[in-house]
Amino acid sequence: MLELVERPILILCAEAETGSALADALKSFGFDSIAFQRPAALLVALAETKPQAVLLDDTGLEGGLALQELVQRLSRIGNWPLVLLSSQQTIVSQIQLLRAGVSDFISKPCDPSKLADRLDALLENNEPIPYRILIVDDSVASGHWAQKVLESSGMQAKHIQDPLEIFLWLQRYKPDLVLMDVYMPHYTGDEIARIVRQHPQYDGLPIVFLSTETRLGHQLSARRMGGEDFLVKNNDIEQLISTVSIVADRYRKLRRALTRDSLTGLLSHTHFTTRLQSELFLSTQSDRPLALAMIDIDHFKNVNDTYGHLTGDAVIKSLARLLRHCAQEPDLVGRYGGEEFCVILPDMTYLRAAQRVDEWRERFAAIYQLTSEGKFSSTFSAGVASFEQGMSVRDLIEQADQGLYRAKAAGRNQVGLAKMPSQVR
Template sequence: MGENQPTLIYLVTCQQQQAAEISSQLDLFGFSVKVFTKQSWLLAAMHGTPPAALLVDESGLEDAPLSQALPLAAKLAKGPVLFISEPLPVVRQLELLRSGITDFIGKPFDLLRLIDRLDHLLERSHESPYRVLVVDDSETSATWTRTMLTQAGMQVAVLHNPLNIFLSLERFKPEIILMDVYMPECTGDEIAQVVRQHASYDSIPIVFLSTETSRGRQLMARSMGGDDFLVKSSDGDELIAAVSITAARYRRLRRWMTCDSLTGLLNHTHITDSLTHEIARAKAEQSPLAFAMIDIDHFKQVNDNFGHSTGDRVIKSLARLLRQHVREAAFAGRYGGEEFAVIFPDTTLIRAAQQMDYLRNRFSALDLQRGDGVFHATFSAGLARLDPGMSSRALIEAADEALYRAKAAGRNQIGLANMAVQG
C-alpha cells in the first residue's frame, strides 16, 4: 500500500512466549522483530545488519551472561539499546548504563509505552535535516554560508533576489531564513516586515547576516521582524550553532502549534488547512484526491467500561498506526475526540479505500491493554473523492455522510461516497 518499510528491531530474550507476543504486536505497528537467544547469532547479525534499536530482556541469552554480551552488542549498535526488567536499584542501572544500555523499560511493561518510547528515540536519532533559506545578493557570501551549513548536514537553498521570497517559501518550506541586511533591491528588514504580514510565515525565524557591527543598527533590524543578528565575519562553528539552536526551537514550536498533544498528528485546524491547500493543488494540477473521515466504534463504551486513560490509549494506538502506515505524501490528523481525518493527495478513491481497509484490519488485530487483560477495538471510515467544483467543506460533508452510512450498516467497515465496502 506504499507504506514505509518496517523498522528493524532485535530482541534478546529466552522467554519464547514473551518474544512471540512482543513480535506480533510490534509487527502491527510497522516494526520487524528478530529474536535472538544465543550470543553468537546476535553478534553475527549485529555485524551484518545493525537494527534501528536493540531490546534486551533481563532473561538474557542461553549461551552467555549479559555482562559479557551487552558491551559487545552495544558497540555494534547504531541506535538505542533498551533493557526490559523488573525495577532495578540505582547501582545495577549504573552498571547497565556503563555496559551500553541507553534506556530502561519496566515490567510489567506496557506495549504502547514501549512503542511510544521507541518512536521518540528513533525520531530523535533520525530527525530530518534542518531546512535553511539563505537570502543574499552576494554570490561569495551565500556560497560560504551554504558550504558551512551543508557540511553540517543541513539542507540549504539560496535566493539572490529577495523579491522572489514567497516563491522560495512556498516551494522549499524553510525552518529558518538567513537574511542579508543590505541588498540592492531592498533591505533585509524590509523583506522581513513583508514576510511577517503573512500568517503562514509569521513564526519562521529570521536571522540577519551583515557586516554591520553597530549594536544600535542590529537592534533596529531585529525590531523590524528579525529573531537574531549574526556578523558575517563570524566563524563557521558559530554560524552552525546559531542556526541549529534557532531551527530546533522553531521545529519544537511548530510541532506544538500544528500537532495534537495526545496523538502527535495534525490538529483540527491544520488538517483542515492542509485539506484546503491540497484541494487547490489538485485542481491546479488536475490530479485526483481522496479524503477519509474515521471514527472509533463504540468509543463511549470504552471510556465508560475501562476509563478515560484506556480510551486515550486506544486513540494513541490508532494514531500510531496512521503515522506508520499512511504513506508519506498523505496527511493524517485528529479531527476531534475519537474522530480522525486523512488526506490522500494524488490518490483515487478506490486506492484510498484499499489503504484504509488495510488499516482497519490491522487496528482490529491490536491487543489493547486494560487493567485486567486485553481487548480489541474497531473503527469505521467514510471516504469521498474530490469532484470538479467541490470545496473543502463539501468534501468533508461527503466523507462524513459515507462514515455515517458505514456505521449504520454495522460498523467496522469502510463507506464510500455512494457505496459501502463490507469489512
C-alpha cells in the same frame, strides 16, 4: 528460518512467556515485534534485518555472555536505540552500561503503554528529520555558499533570489527557519520580515538575518524588525551552523507543543486544517492529485464502557501510531476529534487512495489490545474524497465525511467513497 518483518522491534528475553507477552503488547500499539530467548538467536536476526530498536530483559543474562559484553557487541553492529528492561541495576552499573551503548533504562514490571511512548520518543530522536532552511538572498554566490555549508552539516536548504517569492516557498518548502539577506535590490530583508510577520501562521517562524553589516546598531535595528539573530556573511562557518541549528530546534519544539494533540502527538484539529489548506494550494499550483481520508473507530463508546478509558486511549494511540507510520509524512495526519482522524494523501488518485486506506484498515483490525480479561481488536470505518479545482477545505472535508457516512451505513469496518466508481473520471 524465522521470517523477519521490515524494521521490527527485537526483544531478548530468557523467559519465553514474558518475551511473547511483551511482543504482543507492543504489536497492540502498532510496532512489529519479535522475541528471542537466546543472545545467539538475536545476533543471527540482526545479521538479516535492521531493527527500529532492541529491548534487552536482563533476567537470565547473568550467565554465559556477560550483559555488558553483549551490549558492547550489539552497539557495534548498528546504530539504533538499545533499551534495557531491569529492576536491579545500580547507578554504577547503569553508568557502565550507558558507556557500553545502552540508550535508555526502563524499570520492570514495565507498563506497555509507557514503553510504547518511550519507544516513540527514542525513535524520533534516533532518526531526526533534517532541518529545512529557506535562504533568501539575491546573490547567487552568497546564497549557494550558505546552502552548501548548511547541507554539509546534514540540513536541507533551498536558495531563492527573489524575495517576492517567499510566500510561495513558505507554502511549498515548509522551512524550520528563514535565512534572510538584509540588503537586496528594491526590498530590504527587514521589510520582507515585517510582511511575513503579518501572517499569523508565520508569526513564530524564526528569521535569521545574514549580511555584510558589522555595525551593532544596524544589526539590532534589523532584529527589532522581526529577526531572531544576525550573522555576518561568509564569516564564521561554525557560528552559522550552530546558530541555525539551535534556533531551528527551538522552533520545532515550540511548534510541536503548540500544534500537537497531547494524547497522540498528531496535529490538532485546527493545525491539521491549516496543513490541509497548504496542501490544497500546492495541488492547485502543480495540478497534481490529492485525496483526503476521514477515519472513525467503530463502536468506540463500547470500548470505553467495556474496558475503561485507559484502554480506550490505548486504542486511539495504536491507530494514531499506525497512521503516522503509514502516511507519507507524520504531519499529514491529524486527530480531528475524539476517535476521529484525518489523513492527507498527496499525489494519489481517488481509487488508489481508497485502496491504501483499506490496507490500513486491515492492518488495524489485526492489532490486538491486551486487557486483564483477555485481548480484543478494534476496527475503523473510513471515507475518502478527492480534491477538485475550486474546492475549499470545508468542501473536501464534507466530501470525505459523506464517504465515512456511507461506510457506516453499509455496516462499518470498510472504506466508503464520496463518489461512486461510475462517477470517477
